[in-house]
Amino acid sequence: MLALFLLAMPAAGQVASFAVTEDAIEVPLDGLRGDRARGEVVVRNRETANCLICHSIPGTAERFMGEVGPPLAGVGSRLNPGQIRLRVVDPTLWNPQAIMPAYHRTEGLLRVDPRYRGRPVLTAQEVEDVVAYLSALEAPER
Amino acid sequence: MTGAWRGLLPLTALLLGGADVRPTQEYLSPEIREAQEDPSRHPGWLWVEEGEALWRAGEKPCASCHGGIAGMTGVAARYPAVASDGELLDLEGRIERCRTQHQGEASFGRESEALLALTAAIALQSRGMPVAVATDGPAAPFLEEGRRFYQTRQGQLNLSCGQCHDDNAGRRLRGDVISNGLGTGYPAYRLEWNTMGSLHRRLRACSLGVRAEQFPPGSREYLTLELFLASRAKGLPIEAPGLRR
Numbered sequence: 001m002l003a004l005f006l007l008a009m010p011a012a013g014q015v016a017s018f019a020v021t022e023d024a025i026e027v028p029l030d031g032l033r034g035d036r037a038r039g040e041v042v043v044r045n046r047e048t049a050n051c052l053i054c055h056s057i058p059g060t061a062e063r064f065m066g067e068v069g070p071p072l073a074g075v076g077s078r079l080n081p082g083q084i085r086l087r088v089v090d091p092t093l094w095n096p097q098a099i100m101p102a103y104h105r106t107e108g109l110l111r112v113d114p115r116y117r118g119r120p121v122l123t124a125q126e127v128e129d130v131v132a133y134l135s136a137l138e139a140p141e142r
Numbered sequence: 143m144t145g146a147w148r149g150l151l152p153l154t155a156l157l158l159g160g161a162d163v164r165p166t167q168e169y170l171s172p173e174i175r176e177a178q179e180d181p182s183r184h185p186g187w188l189w190v191e192e193g194e195a196l197w198r199a200g201e202k203p204c205a206s207c208h209g210g211i212a213g214m215t216g217v218a219a220r221y222p223a224v225a226s227d228g229e230l231l232d233l234e235g236r237i238e239r240c241r242t243q244h245q246g247e248a249s250f251g252r253e254s255e256a257l258l259a260l261t262a263a264i265a266l267q268s269r270g271m272p273v274a275v276a277t278d279g280p281a282a283p284f285l286e287e288g289r290r291f292y293q294t295r296q297g298q299l300n301l302s303c304g305q306c307h308d309d310n311a312g313r314r315l316r317g318d319v320i321s322n323g324l325g326t327g328y329p330a331y332r333l334e335w336n337t338m339g340s341l342h343r344r345l346r347a348c349s350l351g352v353r354a355e356q357f358p359p360g361s362r363e364y365l366t367l368e369l370f371l372a373s374r375a376k377g378l379p380i381e382a383p384g385l386r387r
Binding site: 054065066114 | 320
């Protein structure tokens with residue numbers, strides 16, 4: 001319970017504005033620069049975005065990774081940064097049926113736990129960090 | 143069921159597009175599944191023994207009207223059910239009514255050890271029997287309410303129950319295999335809780351998981367959802383008291 005409050009409190013209350021072109025958000029949110037290493041920390045954090053509950057990442061350091069979403073190995077070869085950004089911000093803007101949650105959205109959600117109401121899962125900076133990390137995940141050599 | 147067949151579950155779920163609803167025991171690890179069937183390795187039996195004692199306890203025990211607890215065979219398979227006054231009751235709610243209206247006792251309270259124990263002991267009498275809830279007549283509007291709740295995306299993570307338990311059953315979510323989300327094993331001893339708990343306690347954990355509002359055990363939201371889950375489980379065996387991770 002305490003942990004939930006701690007992570008809810010410092011979260012940014014706002015969502016950055018952005019423009020969608022085709023299936024991408026080309027411009028970095030708030031013009032921020034992402035950091036690959038910080039992005040890896042965000043992706044591996046099991047309390048906030050919890051990416052690994054559904055996805056796997058390359059390497060053997062993590063146990064118990066999910067398989068609901070596609071493996072993230074090579075995602076940087078399949079999608080460009082703008083496409084990754086859109087999928088992290090709100091995949092339903094590209095595919096309304098997408099099961100993947102929107103990580104930078106607060107509107108149009110139902111019955112949100114009061115502790116999270118009005119807050120996106122990830123801040124604009126965290127989204128940019130994740131985009132930087134994922135864009136660098138090239139296809140594994142075989 | 144062999145291990146090889148269990149390995150095919152994700153494929154089966156994928157091919158059938160979620161139309162296929164399978165008993166939860168088919169999604170359990172072999173170890174948990176075996177322990178669920180073995181009273182010597184299933185801590186839930188401690189609650190069953192306590193519940194059987196409660197059945198005979200008090201000034202006006204359950205047994206004084208109902209006879210032996212074996213007479214409860216099949217009852218759990220028919221809950222939740224609409225009472226004569228039009229209220230939707232789960233098995234716990236039915237027991238609490240008996241306490242206050244017929245036995246002249248105070249209600250046990252949701253999630254109390256006594257209520258979990260008595261519910262587990264009564265549910266055990268229906269173990270292996272097919273779920274046979276009424277979904278027509280007075281139950282129909284409750285069923286629709288439950289179905290709506292099940293199908294609605296909710297919470298900060300914006301997920302509906304069905305997006306996991308229909309569309310992705312059989313796949314791994316972290317280290318766990320996603321089941322079809324049936325209530326047939328509850329009350330269940332859950333290793334994560336280290337104790338016995340009700341279906342509604344489990345549903346609260348689901349709500350928390352998608353960062354949605356949690357409702358109290360016995361709430362209308364979870365009662366109607368429980369009825370919808372039971373309608374999906376029609377014909378599938380009662381597993382209570384279940385053993386879960």
